[in-house]
Amino acid sequence: ELKVEQNPLFLSMQEGKNYTIYCNYSTTSDRLYWYRQDPGKSLESLFVLLSNGAVKQEGRLMASLDTKARLSTLHITAAVHDLSATYFCAVDAGYGNKLVFGAGTILRVKS
């Protein structure tokens, strides 16, 4: 059974600092997704990573995938308050796009 682990689960950052969220998964998969969720809202797709070595960037966020290590990272550069949200990684379990989600990382950026 596929297990997805994120760490840290809670991250409090100062504005302007850099940090990385990690997503490890337990079985082979080459499809990984990052989502953002604001309080009381739905999940918004951020990145789709579909192959080993994939790297995607959008603004201050950059995501990468290492399928051999079964690891994805979400790097935050020069954090701003608007990035405060919960970030989830989700891994395709291989059965027709069945996604297994990590527990989420609550990010709080302090000004």
Next chain:
Amino acid sequence: DAGVIQSPRHEVTEMGQEVTLRCKPISGHNSLFWYRQTMMRGLELLIYFNNNVPIDDSGMPEDRFSAKMPNASFSTLKIQPSEPRDSAVYFCASSPGTAEAFFGQGTRLTVV
């Protein structure tokens, strides 16, 4: 496209009552998912459909839960009878296949 549409947005019901949640996926998407989100258990996949056929319902917590997808543009998740521990946010999501899932706004269910 308006995205995945769920109704109702909020539902408050008494224990023992039947609850039906509704979902309209994005047109052209052939996969549909029902998720439940709680503080304690996070996001759990309850069931997913591919081309209107249930593929995996192993996440459905018990027989009180049932889901149907009578056609490509509509799905329901029913709880009968409802219990307080069913209180959660229920999300429906759809996907065009080997791509990310797009989520609806969710239904916040409170069972008192």
